[in-house]
Amino acid sequence: MAAAAAGRPWVLRAASIAFVLGLWEWGGTVPVSIAFPKCSETLVAFGGMIADGTFAGAYAETAGPLIVGVALTGVGGVLAGLVMGLSPRTEWLGLPVFIVLQASPSAAIVPLITYIYGIGFAAKVFAVVLLSAPVIVLNSYRGIANTPRSLLEMSDAFLASRWKRIWKIVIPAGSGLIFAGLRLGLAQGFTGAVLAELLITPTGVGDLITFYRSVADYPRMFASILSIIVVASVSVTLLQRLELRLFRPEMRPA
Amino acid sequence: MTNRTSPTSEPTMSDGVRDPGGPAVRVVDLAKVFAGGVRALDGVTFDIPRGELTSIIGPSGCGKTTTLKIIAGLVDATSGLVEVDGTPVTEPGPDRAFVFQDFALMPWATVLRNAAFGLELRGVPRKEREETAREYVVKVGLAGFEDAYPHQLSGGMRQRVGLARALAVDAEILLMDEPFASVDEQIRRKFQEDLLRLLSEENKTVIFVTHSIEEAVYVSDQIVIMTRAPSQVSKVVRPGVDRSGGSDHIRRSPAYLDWVERIWAELQGYLET
Ligand SMILES: Nc1ncnc2c1ncn2[C@@H]1O[C@H](COP(=O)(O)OP(=O)(O)O)[C@@H](O)[C@H]1O
Numbered sequence A: 001m002a003a004a005a006a007g008r009p010w011v012l013r014a015a016s017i018a019f020v021l022g023l024w025e026w027g028g029t030v031p032v033s034i035a036f037p038k039c040s041e042t043l044v045a046f047g048g049m050i051a052d053g054t055f056a057g058a059y060a061e062t063a064g065p066l067i068v069g070v071a072l073t074g075v076g077g078v079l080a081g082l083v084m085g086l087s088p089r090t091e092w093l094g095l096p097v098f099i100v101l102q103a104s105p106s107a108a109i110v111p112l113i114t115y116i117y118g119i120g121f122a123a124k125v126f127a128v129v130l131l132s133a134p135v136i137v138l139n140s141y142r143g144i145a146n147t148p149r150s151l152l153e154m155s156d157a158f159l160a161s162r163w164k165r166i167w168k169i170v171i172p173a174g175s176g177l178i179f180a181g182l183r184l185g186l187a188q189g190f191t192g193a194v195l196a197e198l199l200i201t202p203t204g205v206g207d208l209i210t211f212y213r214s215v216a217d218y219p220r221m222f223a224s225i226l227s228i229i230v231v232a233s234v235s236v237t238l239l240q241r242l243e244l245r246l247f248r249p250e251m252r253p254a
Numbered sequence B: 001m002t003n004r005t006s007p008t009s010e011p012t013m014s015d016g017v018r019d020p021g022g023p024a025v026r027v028v029d030l031a032k033v034f035a036g037g038v039r040a041l042d043g044v045t046f047d048i049p050r051g052e053l054t055s056i057i058g059p060s061g062c063g064k065t066t067t068l069k070i071i072a073g074l075v076d077a078t079s080g081l082v083e084v085d086g087t088p089v090t091e092p093g094p095d096r097a098f099v100f101q102d103f104a105l106m107p108w109a110t111v112l113r114n115a116a117f118g119l120e121l122r123g124v125p126r127k128e129r130e131e132t133a134r135e136y137v138v139k140v141g142l143a144g145f146e147d148a149y150p151h152q153l154s155g156g157m158r159q160r161v162g163l164a165r166a167l168a169v170d171a172e173i174l175l176m177d178e179p180f181a182s183v184d185e186q187i188r189r190k191f192q193e194d195l196l197r198l199l200s201e202e203n204k205t206v207i208f209v210t211h212s213i214e215e216a217v218y219v220s221d222q223i224v225i226m227t228r229a230p231s232q233v234s235k236v237v238r239p240g241v242d243r244s245g246g247s248d249h250i251r252r253s254p255a256y257l258d259w260v261e262r263i264w265a266e267l268q269g270y271l272e273t
């Protein structure tokens, strides 16, 4: 019984993936469009691109601005959120900026970056930052500003210093929202990196998509897009594991 | 209960600041008006004798929690004075430990870490604080649950963790805000027994907020009865119920029932509109 119950989420997940892939396969046979390959063709192309090192080369290129950008926003964004959550004055200054940024159509802003940062590495880092920062900052802010009052009072009663209170109460209590922000920020960072590669200068995975489209190799083009989804999901899942390990041991499955 | 009152065992008689003969806590003409204009307290005055258990009882919303938090230094009084060992209270201190009505446990920490948290904040080394906390976790009846998380415990068990945390810092004064409000009647009686037994070993001054008259009469050396908000002290009584005969005997004794009735009569005036 217990094993069946524990295995269930996986069964469901596999079933839903199989369903979507089946639908895709069917859509490819119809065909929806000549530019829409069958699922099986795409997966074969996917395998081929892993084998011949196409992905490895492309992701090595994409990873640079992505890692630098996400690291910058991860540290900077959480800090900004912390400061805003802890001090009403910075909250007043900073919060509106990020709310506006989050609501703005980023894809439209990305090309503008080239006017300021040119077409190099810095421009791509900036695109990653632009997309990932708002959600990281706003989530960190919410996590920090909504620390349960009773825990703050408890830490007061037991004589916590300001820093111990932040480190031992405020941050762990907000870690759920902070990490949710980091996960969303990472996913947004992928979008930013690929957008920059599509809209600024073709490199990395963005270049793969552009290139295979131009030569009408649709299975490979779709495999490139699929790879972004896979890599992004895996990174986000790893980040979630890290969170449970670091801050929320009580939520770790036994 | 009076066996816990032993002024001669007070260890810090010589430090001059403290007057071991005087009350542990003095509350003088305390008033509290909350932002927004709620007048909770309006001239509350009482003494808490050293080494005794004093209950504060009164209609709901009369300011019991507020009074306790002012004594703890968690809330500022609008006017009036709280003295602990003759020193005015302005902030929380190591001489007072609080047991919160809503437990205030960290959901991400084990029972042991929660119980040790007061010591952790004071910088006590891990091994030492866990040893102390373990001892109190066992004393409050949670042996075997050291590594459990709060969400795995019942309300009553969580409250015991809060009690262990407060006992572990070894403060002279224990402030308890309706510690048994979240448990049903049968368990509540067992908890009262456990608390009395525990306190008889610990020699502490306890201030205990409750809304149960029976509970107050059963556990207290002294009972402070408060009026409706804006509150004052209606009466301070010392039931002095003879507790030599066991709990069932006490609860059926005429003296006990008489005190319950008298306090009920006293409070009734404030319950009506
Ligand atoms: N932080 C607060 N702000 C405004 N009003 C409050 C606050 N805390 C308590 N009160 C009000 O003060 C009164 C006394 O509250 P409390 O001390 O919690 O009463 P009790 O514990 O006796 O039920 C109530 O009317 C309550 O609504």
Ligand SMILES: [Mg+2]
Pocket: B064, B065, B066, B178
């Ligand atoms: Mg209360």
